[in-house]
Amino acid sequence: MDKGKAVMEGVGRRWAVDFTDNSTSPSSRDIPDPLGFSRASLDQDDSTQSRQKKDAESNxxxxxxxxxxxxxxxxxxxxxxxxxxxxxxxxxxxxxxxxxxxxxxxxxxxxxxxxxxxxxxxxxxxxxxxxxxxxxxxxxxxxxxxxxxxxxxxxxxxxDWVSSLPPAQDVEYSGGGVNLH
Amino acid sequence: MAMAIRAFLIFVLFLSSTQFCFSLYEDQVGLMDWHHQYLGKVKHAVFHTQKTGRKRVLVSTEENVVASLDLRHGDIFWRQILGTNDAVDALDIALGKYIITLSSDGSILRAWNLPDGQMVWESSLQGLKMSKSILNIPKNLKANKDDLILIFGQGCLHAVSSIDGEVLWKKDFSGQSIEVQQIIHSPHNDIVYVAGFVGSSNFYVYKVNAKNGELLKDNNVELPSGTYGELLSVSSDMFVVLEDTRSKIVMIDLKNEEINYKYSHISDLIKYSSGQAVILPSRLPGIFALQLNSHSILIKVANEGGLVLVEKINDAAAISDAVSISEGQHAFAFVQHEDNKIYFTVKDVDNWNADLLKERIVIDNQRGNIEKIFINNYIRTDRSNGFRALIAMEDHSLLLVQQGDIVWSREDGLASVVDVTTSELPVEKKGVSVAKVEQNLFEWLKGHMLKLKGTLMIASPEDVVAIQAMRLKSSEKSKMTRDHNGFRKLLIVLTRAGKVFALHTGDGRIVWSVLLRTLRKSDACERPVGLNIYQWQVPHHHAMDENPSVLVVGRCGPSLAAPAVLSFIDAYTGRELNSLSPAHTVAQVIPLPYTDSTEQRLHLIIDVNQQAYLYPKTPKAIDILQHEFSNVYWYSVEVDNGIIRGHALNSRCNREVVDEYCFDFRDLWSIVFPSESERIITTTRRKLNEVVHTQAKVMTDQDVMYKYISKNLLFVANVAPKARGEIGTATPEESWLVIYIIDTVTGRILHRMTHHGCQGPVHAVFSENWVVYHYFNLRAHRHEMSVIEVYDQSRADNKDVWKLLVGKHNLTSPISSYSRPEVITKSQSYYFTHSVKAIEATSTAKGITSKQLLIGTIGDQVLALDKRFLDPRRTLNPSQAEKEEGIIPLTDSLPIVSQSYITHSLKVEGLRGIVTVPAKLESTSLVFAYGVDLFFTRIAPSRTYDSLTEDFSYALLLITIVALVAAIFVSWVLSERKELQDKWR
Structure with a gap:
């Protein structure tokens, strides 16, 4: 729309130079971005860029x-x-x-x-x-x-618990046998 | 902990299953075993004649050994052992090359080759009647060029060819009811006189043709009085015998085909003589010897039939037979004994005035009296006659005396060991060097270098010999002090002669020996016998500085009614500490499991009247016994009646004379076996000092069975009355073997089992909770061995791990037989190839090591058989888990691996018993086997898992370590240097 306006305004003026960089707003330009060009990365300023980096790292x-x-x-x-x-x-x-x-x-x-x-x-x-x-x-x-x-x-x-238990003692004791000869 | 042990045991099993025979290498023989050969008490001795040249003497002994000994050193050239029932009656040399022995009451005649002892021929002499057996080898009696041997035995006179032992003729005298006492061959004509008595007074003489056994003439005369003792032949036609009052001598003369007799009073010969005379059996030409009141009297028979006293020898003396020293000249010897000296006198038979020899010899006074003497002459370099004498002593030792000195002596009493016990050696004290030869460093190094060479297999044959000699002579094993492993001990043995020996286990040498005064013949004690030997005092905690001592129990005679004799001996020195001759008899000795404050063990001696006498006789001992009064029981096995009785201590003896050490018993129970179907043949019980490590037996599926471990169990084996005899005397239908396991406190029969068609002899061993017994199966015609294991079922519920973990169980609390625990038994039988003479189980210090059975085989060897082979849990196809546990697949017979004979190539001749003693090292058990020979070794049933082997090379280890350390240093230095160079680059 801005472009149309400019054109229409341009009816009154011979020429005009617009110094504002509209590169961030591609919609305002008639020329589409080159193929493969991503405006997003260029769009970040320094702080946002580092924050984004950190995010990616933590992810x-x-x-x-x-x-x-x-x-x-x-x-x-x-x-x-x-x-x-x-x-x-x-x-x-x-x-x-x-x-x-x-x-x-x-x-x-x-x-x-x-x-x-x-x-x-x-x-x-x-x-x-x-x-x-x-x-x-x-x-x-x-x-x-x-x-x-x-x-x-x-x-x-x-x-496993009884294998090392000593045998029980006998209370009684009995001896003897065949008479000695 | 339990885990560790289990893992460890599994490891051990794993090891043992990989190699289950524990054989020795050839060079290990003699390292830890020793074998000593003995002969027994010498009965007969024959010297080689001059002709046969070699300096040897042939002996036969009471242990039925025939042997040839070296006269120079007393070593055995060869030795033959006849069976236990094959007693040698006579021994002589025939043809100059054979030894003839007559044995088994004159029924077996054998000829042995003189140089090597091989049997040349054997001949069995049949007869009907028991009689005196006489061997007579006449010179120059020939029939068809055969030299004849005359034998009287089994009531018959036999003439046997000395070349092949064929019986040429036989004359039976058993019909005549004559007791033949002498056979005389008349050298001039081939006639044999057979003389004897019918009754005690009717004298008979038969004249037999020596060529063909034809009876030529018989003659008899009725003496006016009876006779006493043996008929002695003085010359070829003269006999002497004692009249039955023993105060007159009867001389019987056979001259001119008639029998004349003449009586002479002994008192005519010797004034003031009284007492009972005995004719000594020495064969002297024209002379006989009488023993009268401990004097020996030599009486010469004069030509006219008169008697002349030629010599009266005071003191006890032994008289030899005569030897011919030259043509027509005979000499004989007698020895007298005085304290520690013996007087050896040789005299000419015909010339009494001069002694051919008179020598005084100093002798060890632990040898007792002289029992027998045999003399032999030799030609000295100066052509005169020299004499040597072989002397058999009261302690059964054998001495050779020559030129006033004892040339050698043999301790042959050790061939008849009665009982064995052990004692520890003294503790090594600081500053006292006990090793006889302390090795210096150089020798030590040299020895280790040699060993190293041996290990690295670069040793030359000489080195190998040196290494072997070094190993065998190691001073380490024969030190007189205790060692760390407990291999060095004293074996204290009691012999039949009443002598006690202490043998060192390292090399079997005699440390001390003592002939017990109480076991010697005396007026009070006519025929003493040593019965048993017990550990009396074993100091270890309280009385360290006292020496251990042993108790020897004997009896004054073979009957049970003879009074007891007791001796206490210091085990280190052999000094007799004390000896007692109590009035009571001894039927049983019961070592009680209690000791007093000086570590003396309490013993109860039970007499034939079933009263108990407490030893030691101290008030403290009574206190200890009173404290345990109700817990002491006693059982008696009456083999003849087939009854086993149980008794309990009751009260002090009820007697006029108060004896506070005497106690009465009351009968508690009795088991009467039906005499028509069962007879007791064997009883066995556990050893009192056996240590058992654990009461639990873990099964494959982690299940536990509790062993029924009681010291009061008795194994009894009974056979059918008809099957009591030898194998083969009963049919399988009428023979059976019944075995019992009896609790001797309550009389409860825990287990009873019948083996049909089986019979004895039964040999059994009882250990821990199992019995292994050996018997004969008549149906299978084979020996069998069976095992019974007893388990306590009443404890089987103790399976809660948590209760066991916190100790809430009563598995270790003392158990009474009266609690009647429920038991189950497991048993299995196997065939076994050998007959068995003795059987024993290994014992170790803590009882952890698996057990081996030590079987004394009929071949007099000792076989070690793993108990694993006698495990009732064996099945035909054991599961994987069971196999891992070490259960062997069931086979019908027990394997005999020839490497598992612990006696390796040796034989313990006449094996009678095996004793095992634990060493301090748990893996090792010491084994002592005794018979005519003694054998000692140590065995490790599960291999020596707790020590390095004997031949472990410490030097090699040391050198390896040193080499490694050196290598580390060298490589470290090298790497440092390299690194530095790298850095400069």
């Missing part, structure tokens, strides 16, 4: 954190497969696998803070991923303990 961090939090799941599946492979007998192999299955979650849990250190951000909510991470690792730990139990290495049976 990315959040995404990554969730990814990291989900990582033990793969591990868990793999461990499960290994355990199934190892069988239920006490071997060097099965014991090794079981103990690694126990150790991995524990060490991972110990380093929860470190794992999420790179994604620390005031704007990123890390509680969710952390909880997921912890839960999955606890799951891994549970799997390890379950495996330990199936191997019979957990004192969950009565036999």
């Amino acid at each position: 990315w961090k959040a995404k990554k954190a969730w990814e990291v939090a989900q990582a033990p799941l793969k591990n868990l599946l793999m461990m499960g497969f290994m355990m199934w492979m190892a069988g239920n007998t006490v071997h060097l192999f099965s014991i090794g696998i079981t103990f690694s299955a126990l150790w991995q979650p524990i060490s991972a849990l110990q380093g929860v803070g470190k794992v999420f250190e790179p994604y620390k951000d005031s704007r990123v909510e890390l509680l969710g991923p952390k909880l997921l991470f912890i839960a999955l690792n606890l799951g891994g730990l549970a799997l390890g303990v379950w495996k330990l139990n199936t191997l019979g290495l957990l004192p969950t049976h009565a036999s």
